[in-house]
Amino acid sequence: MPDEEYHEWLRREGRIVIVGASLAGLRAAEALRAGGFAGSLTLIGDEPHEPYDRPPLSKAVLLGKASPEHTELPRLRRTDATWRLGVAATGLDMTAKRVRLADGEEVPYDRLLIATGVRARPWPKEDEAQLDGVFVLRTRDDAVRLHRRLAASPRRVFVIGAGFTGSEIASACRARGLAVTVAERADGPLVGALGGVIGAVAADLHRDNGVDLRTGVTVTGLEGDATGRVRAAHLSDGSVVDTDVVVVSLGAIRNTDWLKGSGLGAGPRGIACDAGCRAFDFRGIVTDDVFVAGDVARCPHPLFGYQFLSLEHWGNAVAQAEVAAHNMISAGADRRPHLWMPAFWSSQFGVNIKSVGVPAMGEEIMITQGSLAERRFVGVYGHQGRVIAAVSFDNSRWLDFYQQQIERGAPFPVEYRTVDRRPEGRAPMPAGFPDPSLPTHGPTVTLSGYSPADRQLVFTPARH
Amino acid sequence: MTQAPLLRRITDYANRADPYPLYEELRRTPVLQEEEGGPYAVSSYYDILGLLHDPRISSDAAHLTAPDDDELSEPEATGLPPSFLRLDPPEHDRLRRIANRSFGPPHRPHRIDSLRGELARIVTGLIDGFGDARQIDVVDQFAHPFPVTVICRLLGVPREDEPRFRGWVDLIVAALDPETRQSGDPQFLRTAQEARMQLGMYLAELVEQRAREPRDDMLSDLVADHGPDGAMSTMEVLSTAVLLLIAGHETTVNLIANGMLTLLRHPEFLHRLREDPALSVRIVEELLRYEPPVQLLPQRTCVADIELRGITIPKGSRIWLVLAAGNRDPERFRDPDRFDPDREDLGHLGFGSGIHICFGAPLARLEAQLALTELVRRLDNPRLVEDPPPYRQNAVLRGPRHLRIAVDAVRPSEAVRF
Ligand SMILES: Cc1cc2nc3c(=O)[nH]c(=O)nc-3n(C[C@H](O)[C@H](O)[C@H](O)COP(=O)(O)OP(=O)(O)OC[C@H]3O[C@@H](n4cnc5c(N)ncnc54)[C@H](O)[C@@H]3O)c2cc1C
Numbered sequence: 001m002p003d004e005e006y007h008e009w010l011r012r013e014g015r016i017v018i019v020g021a022s023l024a025g026l027r028a029a030e031a032l033r034a035g036g037f038a039g040s041l042t043l044i045g046d047e048p049h050e051p052y053d054r055p056p057l058s059k060a061v062l063l064g065k066a067s068p069e070h071t072e073l074p075r076l077r078r079t080d081a082t083w084r085l086g087v088a089a090t091g092l093d094m095t096a097k098r099v100r101l102a103d104g105e106e107v108p109y110d111r112l113l114i115a116t117g118v119r120a121r122p123w124p125k126e127d128e129a130q131l132d133g134v135f136v137l138r139t140r141d142d143a144v145r146l147h148r149r150l151a152a153s154p155r156r157v158f159v160i161g162a163g164f165t166g167s168e169i170a171s172a173c174r175a176r177g178l179a180v181t182v183a184e185r186a187d188g189p190l191v192g193a194l195g196g197v198i199g200a201v202a203a204d205l206h207r208d209n210g211v212d213l214r215t216g217v218t219v220t221g222l223e224g225d226a227t228g229r230v231r232a233a234h235l236s237d238g239s240v241v242d243t244d245v246v247v248v249s250l251g252a253i254r255n256t257d258w259l260k261g262s263g264l265g266a267g268p269r270g271i272a273c274d275a276g277c278r279a280f281d282f283r284g285i286v287t288d289d290v291f292v293a294g295d296v297a298r299c300p301h302p303l304f305g306y307q308f309l310s311l312e313h314w315g316n317a318v319a320q321a322e323v324a325a326h327n328m329i330s331a332g333a334d335r336r337p338h339l340w341m342p343a344f345w346s347s348q349f350g351v352n353i354k355s356v357g358v359p360a361m362g363e364e365i366m367i368t369q370g371s372l373a374e375r376r377f378v379g380v381y382g383h384q385g386r387v388i389a390a391v392s393f394d395n396s397r398w399l400d401f402y403q404q405q406i407e408r409g410a411p412f413p414v415e416y417r418t419v420d421r422r423p424e425g426r427a428p429m430p431a432g433f434p435d436p437s438l439p440t441h442g443p444t445v446t447l448s449g450y451s452p453a454d455r456q457l458v459f460t461p462a463r464h
Numbered sequence: 465m466t467q468a469p470l471l472r473r474i475t476d477y478a479n480r481a482d483p484y485p486l487y488e489e490l491r492r493t494p495v496l497q498e499e500e501g502g503p504y505a506v507s508s509y510y511d512i513l514g515l516l517h518d519p520r521i522s523s524d525a526a527h528l529t530a531p532d533d534d535e536l537s538e539p540e541a542t543g544l545p546p547s548f549l550r551l552d553p554p555e556h557d558r559l560r561r562i563a564n565r566s567f568g569p570p571h572r573p574h575r576i577d578s579l580r581g582e583l584a585r586i587v588t589g590l591i592d593g594f595g596d597a598r599q600i601d602v603v604d605q606f607a608h609p610f611p612v613t614v615i616c617r618l619l620g621v622p623r624e625d626e627p628r629f630r631g632w633v634d635l636i637v638a639a640l641d642p643e644t645r646q647s648g649d650p651q652f653l654r655t656a657q658e659a660r661m662q663l664g665m666y667l668a669e670l671v672e673q674r675a676r677e678p679r680d681d682m683l684s685d686l687v688a689d690h691g692p693d694g695a696m697s698t699m700e701v702l703s704t705a706v707l708l709l710i711a712g713h714e715t716t717v718n719l720i721a722n723g724m725l726t727l728l729r730h731p732e733f734l735h736r737l738r739e740d741p742a743l744s745v746r747i748v749e750e751l752l753r754y755e756p757p758v759q760l761l762p763q764r765t766c767v768a769d770i771e772l773r774g775i776t777i778p779k780g781s782r783i784w785l786v787l788a789a790g791n792r793d794p795e796r797f798r799d800p801d802r803f804d805p806d807r808e809d810l811g812h813l814g815f816g817s818g819i820h821i822c823f824g825a826p827l828a829r830l831e832a833q834l835a836l837t838e839l840v841r842r843l844d845n846p847r848l849v850e851d852p853p854p855y856r857q858n859a860v861l862r863g864p865r866h867l868r869i870a871v872d873a874v875r876p877s878e879a880v881r882f
């Protein structure tokens with residue numbers, strides 16, 4: 001059947017299956033219907049809940065300003081889908097075009113979208129991870145449990161890892177008046193995502209807000225009492241911190257295990273896809289009927305040297321879901337590339353942090369507006385003489401400009417005058433990213449090389 | 465026949481009723497400097513949006529270096545320091561943050577919303593005041609007094625003092641008009657500066673009172689508040705109060721008057737709004753695109769060379785951001801000359817964008833939504849008496865001076881629903 005005709009048939013009566021019923025899955029389902037897909041649509045999600053929003057889980061929910069039960073994602077249009085919630089996909093047969101489910105059922109598809117996202121990296125020592133009082137935060141159920149424990153006024157909360165989520169959790173705890181210790185292997189919070197210059201600002205932010213921040217240390221062990229409750233954390237510098245709540249915030253693991261043996265180019269860094277969101281098989285050959293979107297995807301980006309990017313960004317999940325949905329039901333010439341500009345936001349200790357581009361590619365940074373000391377500024381990252389990213393603290397209204405600078409490959413350093421340029425912002429300085437070969441748990445953008453097949457890449461978990 | 469330069473035709477009062485064909489002409493040269501030393505007019509949607517977020521652009525009066533702007537650019541000359549509208553960061557940000565503590569979230573999240581009931585009562589009272597008249601001037605009897613009453617209430621300025629401050633406000637607003645500036649009458653400009661000083665002195669009395677006896681109003685909060693940024697100086701309080709008083713009504717009056725005029729020209733939407741008050745949200749947004757009360761921002765300069773569409777705007781140039789032209793840019797809006805609140809690409813530059821984006825937007829929206837909804841609900845068979853209506857002189861803050869309409873009756877107000 002010619003391409004056009006096939007897609008017409010597909011739109012009319014094809015079968016589309018989406019695995020992963022969260023942000024990317026829901027938005028893709030809506031976009032499929034908006035794009036005229038009239039066939040059968042099935043969403044498979046291992047969580048028992050309707051799609052909900054995660055960013056509030058470490059912000060409003062922990063602060064008690066929003067109930068964890070009420071972060072449902074708004075529905076933008078009818079999906080007329082069959083929802084298989086609370087059941088995981090356990091396997092994929094690309095030849096027979098079937099998804100295997102945990103309950104033994106098999107669901108056939110003409111087009112498959114994989115949007116299984118990531119899960120929290122657990123504490124690596126299993127017996128310690130089992131202790132009562134040790135938490136991770138990725139799902140609504142995690143948030144309910146953690147929130148309940150925080151509401152019981154623990155004497156101290158111990159956060160392992162000061163990436164965005166860990167920092168937000170620390171911030172929420174301080175706002176609740178709880179004593180908090182944060183342990184971070186790098187020299188400051190957010191160093192993996194934003195580099196050492198910004199990390200130093202974040203460190204001051206933590207300390208000024210009463211966080212007991214320990215940097216340059218790792219956690220060597222968690223200690224429980226006789227009843228199996230956590231009671232202390234041991235650090236690599238020999239110190240011991242008494243605590244009754246530990247939140248493990250060591251980044252994420254891609255949910256690709258269920259694809260083992262499927263022949264898809266799926267590995268610990270995600271599922272490689274082309275700019276049109278079509279998945280690669282493990283040989284690096286692009287598939288025609290398997291698509292990927294959201295946190296689980298690795299996608300090449302022309303602005304960033306065509307490296308594959310893995311983005312744990314809300315906005316990316318939405319944009320990529322829309323592109324994937326469009327391309328799933330469109331013939332070749334009508335397909336669109338996913339060219340989303342990476343953008344991330346976080347709010348912690350009352351500061352609104354936003355970034356565009358890929359800071360981790362930056363060798364140098366310069367503060368083009370405002371001042372680090374006032375914690376209100378825009379920092380611009382340069383990579384090989386070009387603007388590659390920007391970050392703002394309480395200054396997000398300027399970021400559109402810097403986004404355009406990135407899109408245009410504008411020269412770095414930024415020589416021209418800007419309003420609110422301070423003497424400290426005249427010259428670039430080293431951005432202070434740790435050695436990229438060292439795994440960090442913080443970054444929300446991971447550059448994962450040029451090869452679509454990353455199965456041989458071994459991720460060494462952080463040794464804490 | 466030689467024609468006057470385009471920018472002069474745009475500011476020419478003769479073209480006030482319908483400047484849109486001129487804006488279309490302007491967009492053909494999206495970056496236009498017509499006269500040596502004159503401003504660069506930027507008229508395409510995306511260029512304007514870009515410049516509003518461009519840190520090479522300054523709103524600071526002190527950066528105006530163009531020759532014909534000498535005495536205006538002296539902030540000292542007015543006696544009052546510039547308001548945050550005419551400042552760059554960090555001063556702009558500090559003052560706006562402090563002002564916001566008495567106006568919006570997170571510090572005062574309910575200030576605007578809690579005014580709903582009061583706004584509705586003011587609207588009802590004004591419409592009741594039409595009595596049995598069969599002819600109404602929507603501007604004088606409604607669109608003007610409504611936002612003045614509101615901003616007075618919000619700030620804590622006695623409403624009955626309007627006769628005292630009206631003259632000063634009119635002079636200050638007239639000085640914003642490029643026509644007046646181009647006429648270059650230094651005497652007039654000095655008068656306007658004096659007016660600003662007088663208005664400041666009038667407000668100083670009130671501020672002093674509020675410092676002694678705080679009430680539930682913004683003047684009290686502005687003098688009292690000691691947030692993380694500290695307090696404003698007394699002079700800063702006064703220039704902020706002048707800004708809020710003027711920005712708080714000179715624009716909204718046009719939005720309401722333009723709105724009623726536009727609805728009368730597009731009766732389909734007038735009827736639909738009568739049936740469905742929720743439509744007022746879309747109608748107001750579309751009005752801010754279609755007939756924006758602030759037509760252009762004439763007070764920007766660039767502090768570095770800027771390349772735009774192959775043209776280099778040299779450092780120190782004045783820039784006009786012609787919002788009303790960008791609002792009808794076919795690159796951004798389908799069928800831009802059509803008033804269509806149903807459009808999918810709803811959006812506008814009516815409140816500006818970037819760090820100077822309208823501070824009062826939530827209030828302005830609420831006022832206009834309430835006003836238009838109640839007008840169409842209560843006026844029986846409203847018709848324009850003259851079209852176009854006579855316009856105000858001002859090319860920047862553009863709107864009808866009078867909007868005379870005929871009605872069959874004014875319906876009684878039911879229970880207030882807001
Ligand atoms: C606490 C927290 C705070 C955040 N804050 C921000 C923020 O401030 N800004 C920002 O930009 N981003 C933030 N994020 C990231 C953002 O939430 C994610 O980028 C987004 O959720 C990605 O959506 P997704 O649909 O790709 O993946 P997910 O939301 O991870 O959804 C994947 C879904 O698939 C399910 N699944 C996995 N495997 C299977 C299987 N085998 N079978 C069936 N279902 C499966 C999962 O259980 C999950 O429900 C935050 C995330 C968290 C956890």
Ligand code: HEM
Pocket residue numbers: 523548549550560707708711712713715716719756757758761813814815816817819820821822823824825827828
């Ligand atoms: C329909 C009504 C309104 C319109 C169309 C409007 C439009 C605008 C525009 C375009 C700007 C940007 C100016 C610039 O960038 O130079 C602005 C700024 C501003 N507006 Fe409004 N406005 C309206 C109502 C109000 C109201 C009701 C208030 C006060 C309560 C207000 C207060 C302000 C202030 C203080 C600024 C300066 C903001 C800054 O410089 O940071 N406005 N307005």
